[in-house]
Amino acid sequence: METTKKIQYIREEMQAKKIAACIIPSADPHLSEYPAAHWKLREYLSGFTGSNGTLVITAECACLWTDSRYYLQAEKELDTELFTIQREGEAGTPSIGEWLKTNLHVGDSIGVDGSLFAASTLLDWNEEFKRNGIHLQTNFQTSLIQNLPPLPSKKAFLLNTSYSGESTASKINRICNATQCDYTLLTALDDVAWAFNIRGNDIDYNPMVIAYACIGKEKSTLFIADSKLDKSTREGLNNNNISILPYEEIGNFILFLNKNQYTISIDREKTNYALYSLINEQFRRDEKSIVALFKAQKNETEVNNLRKALQMDGVALCRALTMIEEKITKKETLTEYEVGEIIHEERAQFPEFHCDSFAPIVGFGANGAVVHYNAKEDEAATITSDNLLLIDSGGNYLCGTTDITRTFVFGEATAQQKRDYTLVLKGHIALAQQAFPTGTCGEQLDILARQFLWNENLNYGHGTGHGIGHFLCVHEGPQSIRPQGKGIALLPGMLLSDEPGLYRTGEYGIRIENMVCVTPQKSKNEGNFLAFETLTLFPYETKLMDFSLLTPSEIEWINNYHQHVLDELSPWIEDEKSYEWLKNRTKRVLY
Numbered sequence: 391m392e393t394t395k396k397i398q399y400i401r402e403e404m405q406a407k408k409i410a411a412c413i414i415p416s417a418d419p420h421l422s423e424y425p426a427a428h429w430k431l432r433e434y435l436s437g438f439t440g441s442n443g444t445l446v447i448t449a450e451c452a453c454l455w456t457d458s459r460y461y462l463q464a465e466k467e468l469d470t471e472l473f474t475i476q477r478e479g480e481a482g483t484p485s486i487g488e489w490l491k492t493n494l495h496v497g498d499s500i501g502v503d504g505s506l507f508a509a510s511t512l513l514d515w516n517e518e519f520k521r522n523g524i525h526l527q528t529n530f531q532t533s534l535i536q537n538l539p540p541l542p543s544k545k546a547f548l549l550n551t552s553y554s555g556e557s558t559a560s561k562i563n564r565i566c567n568a569t570q571c572d573y574t575l576l577t578a579l580d581d582v583a584w585a586f587n588i589r590g591n592d593i594d595y596n597p598m599v600i601a602y603a604c605i606g607k608e609k610s611t612l613f614i615a616d617s618k619l620d621k622s623t624r625e626g627l628n629n630n631n632i633s634i635l636p637y638e639e640i641g642n643f644i645l646f647l648n649k650n651q652y653t654i655s656i657d658r659e660k661t662n663y664a665l666y667s668l669i670n671e672q673f674r675r676d677e678k679s680i681v682a683l684f685k686a687q688k689n690e691t692e693v694n695n696l697r698k699a700l701q702m703d704g705v706a707l708c709r710a711l712t713m714i715e716e717k718i719t720k721k722e723t724l725t726e727y728e729v730g731e732i733i734h735e736e737r738a739q740f741p742e743f744h745c746d747s748f749a750p751i752v753g754f755g756a757n758g759a760v761v762h763y764n765a766k767e768d769e770a771a772t773i774t775s776d777n778l779l780l781i782d783s784g785g786n787y788l789c790g791t792t793d794i795t796r797t798f799v800f801g802e803a804t805a806q807q808k809r810d811y812t813l814v815l816k817g818h819i820a821l822a823q824q825a826f827p828t829g830t831c832g833e834q835l836d837i838l839a840r841q842f843l844w845n846e847n848l849n850y851g852h853g854t855g856h857g858i859g860h861f862l863c864v865h866e867g868p869q870s871i872r873p874q875g876k877g878i879a880l881l882p883g884m885l886l887s888d889e890p891g892l893y894r895t896g897e898y899g900i901r902i903e904n905m906v907c908v909t910p911q912k913s914k915n916e917g918n919f920l921a922f923e924t925l926t927l928f929p930y931e932t933k934l935m936d937f938s939l940l941t942p943s944e945i946e947w948i949n950n951y952h953q954h955v956l957d958e959l960s961p962w963i964e965d966e967k968s969y970e971w972l973k974n975r976t977k978r979v980l981y
Contacts, residue, residue: 391537393469396435397452400532404447410498411490412530414445419505419662420579423865424593424748426600427539429506434538438467440762446486448493455486458851459761462895466760479851487518496523501530509658509666528663544591546599546618548626551587553788553861555691558587558630561684566607568680571655573647575669576603576681578660580862584685586612586632588623589861595748596863597786602640604647604654609633613640644668657682682868685859687883692790692860693907696885696925699790700905702743704927704955705962706736706785707794712971714773718800724773726752726765729781737785747784747791747864754779758797758899761852761891775801778898778934784864793864793887794926795903803934810892811900811934816842817890818902819944821854821871825911825921832886833875839890848892855886858905880920884908888922902930927955929975937981945981952976 391399404412414432418425423441432438432445436452440460446453455476456464464475477483484492490500500519504512516526551557565574565585576582579598583589590599601614611633619627619634627634635643641664647654648670657679658666666674688696710733717724730750737743753763754773758780765771773779779800784793797811817839824838832855837844839854855871858864868878871886880886889903904926911921929952937945956976963969 393435393437394472396534397447397472399534400435400447401449403532404501405449407501407527407530408499409501409527409530410494411446411448412501412532413486413507414447414503415506416441416443417506419664420577420600420602421508421660421662422579422593422596423863424596426542426592426594428541430538431532431535435534436468436473438464438473439764440464440467444486446490451493453489462760463762463764487515491519491522491524494522494524497525499525499527501527503531504528504663504667505665507663509661509663512663513658528667541600541615542592543615543617545620546588546590546601546614546623548623549587549589549788549861552691553695554587555689555695558585558632561585561587562605562610562630564684565605565681568684569655569675569677570653571675571677572606572652574605574655574681575644575661575665576605576679577662577665578679578682580859580866581660581679581681581685582612583862584859585681586610586627586630588612588627590618591745595746595786597744597861598863601637604640604643611635611643613637613643640665641668648673683881685862686857686866686869686885687881688860688885688907689883693883696790696860696905696907699742699785699787699792700925700927701958701962702740702787703737703785703792703794704959705968706739707733707928708959708963708972709965709968710736711798712968715798715800715971716967718773718775721774725767725770726754726757726773727767727770729773729779730765730783733781733783740787742788744786744788744861747786747793751780751782751795753899755898756896759893759895759897761893761899761901773800775799778803778807778900780899780901782901782903786861786864788861791859791861791864792926793858793903793905794928795889795891795901796928796931797900797902797934798931799933805936807898807900808934808936809939810848810894811902811931812936812939813842813846813848814890814892814900814902815930815935816940816944818888818904819947821888821890822904822906822922822924823947825913825919826880827919829879830920831875831877831879832869832871833873833877835880836871836873836875839871839888843890843892850891850893852891854890855888855906858885858887860885880908882908882910882920885925886922888924924951927958929955929972932975932977932979935979937979940981942981945979949978952978 418429443456453474582603589597755777782795821838853872857866857869859866891901893899906922911919
């Protein structure tokens with residue numbers, strides 16, 4: 391069905407149900423960043439494939455809200471005669487609520503599928519719209535969802551404690567001790583995966599299984615399709631006093647708990663409205679997810695395993711870039727898509743590799759300025775030596791999740807490119823080496839990465855750092871480093887990215903990203919200050935550095951980092967070409 395016909399079909403459904411507008415998000419009932427194809431309704435309707443986007447349809451308009459990472463992608467993928475792009479974060483762009491209040495009338499109704507929105511969102515919208523005489527219907531579903539693929543049916547598996555560093559029984563006990571409630575409801579897929587040490591293959595780039603969980607002081611329950619569990623997985627769960635019910639039974643189970651007057655701990659920001667509204671207010675306890683905070687603080691085993699993952703990742707990238715650079719130098723045809731394939735294949739050489747942690751972002755020249763650019767095989771640009779190449783990629787290994795960005799040049803860089811790269815690099819280093827007192831939040835550190843760009847009236851629209859899971863989601867909360875935070879203090883064991891950037895539309899993009907771990911600082915004030923330990927192992931592009939802009943201490947930091955990379959990766963690299971590539975890229979810089 392053509393896009394125009396799909397939108398017209400929904401408008402006819404809306405008219406039949408007397409709905410003036412409908413809102414369709416990029417989400418599943420678990421509010422995942424990357425939903426399974428079964429729930430990719432917004433993508434199916436609009437053609438926009440970005441991970442963040444909300445579609446609003448009225449009788450006259452169709453608008454898509456997305457953030458700065460996807461502005462250029464939305465312009466490319468959407469039929470702009472049919473859809474209006476609403477650029478979140480830009481001055482003058484209304485919120486969805488503001489736009490609807492302006493374009494609807496008193497007595498109008500808005501239709502949403504309550505299972506695809508956080509309870510906190512719909513509760514706030516309901517109050518906002520009610521004040522304007524607009525009604526929110528939370529049970530609207532288009533019949534076009536029948537055109538989407540069925541739920542995935544791949545097997546789940548249990549993660550050994552040699553990787554997780556903590557048994558399922560211990561995690562359940564910690565969760566129960568952290569609340570006064572009889573039960574804790576877990577709906578986010580990564581929360582369920584972490585608590586039960588269970589993984590799967592249901593979500594692209596995320597090793598998770600589609601399931602709900604309810605953790606009780608006496609018994610816990612996992613709601614999952616029976617076909618996903620083999621005998622050993624089922625026995626492993628049962629041995630931890632975990633009962634198993636069908637995935638669809640979560641609603642009936644909540645009603646059972648209500649009937650027996652059990653109290654339930656629930657996070658309204660992580661739970662969809664449809665489930666939230668089933669819980670009797672008398673027994674519902676709105677609490678921030680303690681699992682999210684537990685999960686964010688990696689234990690010693692997880693951090694040590696991640697070091698192994700980053701060694702493998704660094705070796706894979708060295709082998710890949712050796713091959714990529716050789717092809718470009720020889721002027722062989724090489725596309726952005728093929729670069730992503732080469733990197734994937736090198737990662738996959740390691741037995742512990744599970745999957746990519748996100749679709750590789752390989753942007754040459756102007757495509758590098760599209761922050762979350764994803765090259766299609768039949769549309770990918772050919773890479774040459776006359777512009778910059780941005781590569782942002784990552785892997786999910788049994789021992790950890792990786793995420794790294796580097797910007798390369800294979801010919802001569804311009805003075806502007808060198809200056810831009812160096813300003814980004816200075817911010818990257820400033821954040822990496824900053825100590826900070828206990829209790830500091832990510833938003834208090836964000837300026838460190840932007841200061842040199844701001845001094846030149848330059849900026850980037852995305853956050854500086856996001857949390858990262860352990861063999862889970864590459865984007866994980868609650869911690870982050872961005873201008874507008876949520877007051878979440880950085881704690882030892884938290885993993886984050888350090889990734890400032892600069893994007894010149896139509897020319898090129900620059901981003902430099904390492905993974906860092908919050909750790910106690912070893913100093914005379916030990917215990918009062920924290921610091922970042924850089925974990926990523928891969929060299930920077932010295933050919934893009936303007937050394938006149940770097941201080942002696944920054945150059946020394948680069949030299950020390952490069953020596954560390956060489957020391958860590960050399961024992962792993964067996965082929966001579968890759969070793970020589972690494973050795974050349976980590977040469978000491980003089981000043």
